[in-house]
Amino acid sequence: MKHILDFIENPLPWYVSGPLLGLIVPLLILTSNKQFGVSSSFRHVCSWLKLSKSAYFKYNYKEHEWATWFVFGIFVSGLVFLNFSDIHTSELSETAKNYFLSKNIPVEGFLPKELFSPTNLFSLYGLLLLFGGFLIGFGSRYADGCTSGHTIMGLSLLSSASLVASIGFFIGGVFGSFFILDFLF
Amino acid sequence: MGFYFGFVLIKSEAISWYRIVEMFHFQSFHLFGVIGSAVITGIVSVLIIKSVHLTTIKDEPIDLKPKPLLIRANFFGGLLFGLGWSLVGACTAPLFIHLGAGNLSILLVLIFVYIGTITYGAIKNKLPH
Numbered sequence: 001m002k003h004i005l006d007f008i009e010n011p012l013p014w015y016v017s018g019p020l021l022g023l024i025v026p027l028l029i030l031t032s033n034k035q036f037g038v039s040s041s042f043r044h045v046c047s048w049l050k051l052s053k054s055a056y057f058k059y060n061y062k063e064h065e066w067a068t069w070f071v072f073g074i075f076v077s078g079l080v081f082l083n084f085s086d087i088h089t090s091e092l093s094e095t096a097k098n099y100f101l102s103k104n105i106p107v108e109g110f111l112p113k114e115l116f117s118p119t120n121l122f123s124l125y126g127l128l129l130l131f132g133g134f135l136i137g138f139g140s141r142y143a144d145g146c147t148s149g150h151t152i153m154g155l156s157l158l159s160s161a162s163l164v165a166s167i168g169f170f171i172g173g174v175f176g177s178f179f180i181l182d183f184l185f
Numbered sequence: 186m187g188f189y190f191g192f193v194l195i196k197s198e199a200i201s202w203y204r205i206v207e208m209f210h211f212q213s214f215h216l217f218g219v220i221g222s223a224v225i226t227g228i229v230s231v232l233i234i235k236s237v238h239l240t241t242i243k244d245e246p247i248d249l250k251p252k253p254l255l256i257r258a259n260f261f262g263g264l265l266f267g268l269g270w271s272l273v274g275a276c277t278a279p280l281f282i283h284l285g286a287g288n289l290s291i292l293l294v295l296i297f298v299y300i301g302t303i304t305y306g307a308i309k310n311k312l313p314h
Contacts (some may be wrong), residue, residue, distance in 0.1 A: 014218030017197035021219065021227025024190050029234060029301035031186070033241045033248055038277040051299065056306035073187020073242050074194075078285025081195050089198055100203065110201045110285060111274075116290045126290075128272050133280075133294035135269030137301025140277060142312065143262025144252055147276045148190075150263075151220065155244040156227025157252030161259050168263020169270060176271030177209035 008081070011090035025156045034066060035157070037149025039140035041071045082110075101185040125184060130178075143168060191282055197223075200282050202274035258314040269301075272291050 019121040028034045028161040039174075045068060046052055081087060092100075092107060107110050120126050143165045145154060153171065154162025197219045198204045208216040229247065229263055233239075270276045273294060274281060280298065283291040 003275075004197075011198075012196050014197065014215050015222055017193060018219040018222030019201070019226040021190075021197055021225035022195045022230070024186070024193070025227035026230035026234060028186055029231070029247055029249070030239065030241055033243075033245055035249075036186075036190075038281075042277075042299060044276075046299060046302055046306065052303045052306050054306035054309070056309050057303075064270045067197075070187035070190070071278075071281055071287040073189075074191035075187075075285040077191025077195065078200075078282030079287075080285075081192060082187060082282065082286035087195060087252045089201060089214070090210070092203055092207055093215070096203065096212040097208070097209040098213060099207075099210065107203055108208060110195075110198075110203075110286075111288065116202075116283075116288055118205075118289050121290055121293060127293050128200065128291050129290065130297045132269040132272030134298030134301040135265045136277060136306070137269075137298035137303075139262045139264070139269055139301070141205070141262070141305040142205030143259050143266055144255060147270070148253075148278055150259075152223055152227060155224045156231050157249055157251040158228065158231075159254075161252045161254040161256075163257055164254070164262040165259040165266075167223060168260045169267035172204075172264040172267020173209045173271040174267075176268040177206060180272065181206065 002097040005085075008085055009087055011088055013090075022152065022156070025153060032066065035149070035153050036070060037067070037145050037153060038071055038074070040064065042066045042070055042137055043141060071103060105185065128180070128184070147155075166171075190278065191285075196284060200275065200279035205271065205274045255314045258312070261313070280287055 021076065030038050044061045044064045047057040047059065049054065092157065097107065100107050114120060115125055143163060144161065150162040150165040155166060194200050199216060199219060204216050235246060280291055280295055284295060300307045
């Protein structure tokens with residue numbers, strides 16, 4: 001029991017957690033013949049709740065129910081592990097620690113609490129968070145997938161669409177970090 | 186399966202806001218290592234599955250058709266998604282993990298994710314694909 005708890009709470013090096021992450025690909029293929037992705041569930045949920053009248057949302061969402069259950073499982077993992085266990089993170093690189101220090105952002109846990117507090121939503125970063133959320137929804141559907149469906153699943157299948165999308169993700173991310181976040185903090 | 190995926194995302198620290206900011210600033214190898222080794226594991230497993238013609242546990246033949254290439258959509262959509270990823274410091278699955286942890290701001294971010302999805306559905310035909 002203690003070993004299990006240690007495994008859950010102590011940080012893992014990337015060469016252990018990365019392959020564990022990649023294992024989701026054969027696991028899903030072999031158990032359910034599915035290619036997974038998280039962002040497709042956005043479309044299915046909109047279709048299920050009839051949030052829009054566009055033709056894009058008119059199809060049999062019931063065939064894709066599993067994708068929404070998959071996302072529900074992700075939600076439950078956050079609920080369980082981030083509320084009821086004390087997961088330690090490994091140290092950031094020295095460069096990153098100095099960066100956050102210079103920007104006055106305390107490093108604790110998985111998110112900077114202050115930036116993500118509900119009152120901070122009325123600040124400039126709060127607005128950018130909402131705008132970022134909009135881009136995540138819009139961009140992932142436009143690109144036909146997100147980091148899970150394209151970068152992990154798609155690249156595992158050596159798909160050219162996924163390579164193009166993943167290069168796009170990266171360019172967009174580097175741009176946002178150097179040209180927006182750096183000026184904000 | 187989702188539960189397993191969520192757990193390893195937490196353990197790999199891919200859900201960490203700090204790690205995302207660090208990665209996009211090229212300040213550490215950590216997430217590059219995580220993503221790189223995850224993809225290599227995926228590629229090798231798919232190659233094995235294909236070469237020994239494995240079937241699913243229910244004995245169905247395996248269907249591995251990758252997504253269609255829509256070069257402009259994949260790229261421009263990718264750029265927008267990447268920008269959103271860096272601004273929020275979390276991509277899609279980590280948002281649900283933070284929501285599970287009970288973060289209310291994330292709930293609002295997720296509402297905007299759905300607004301983005303609906304907007305795409307509404308203007309899909311006007312975009313280059």
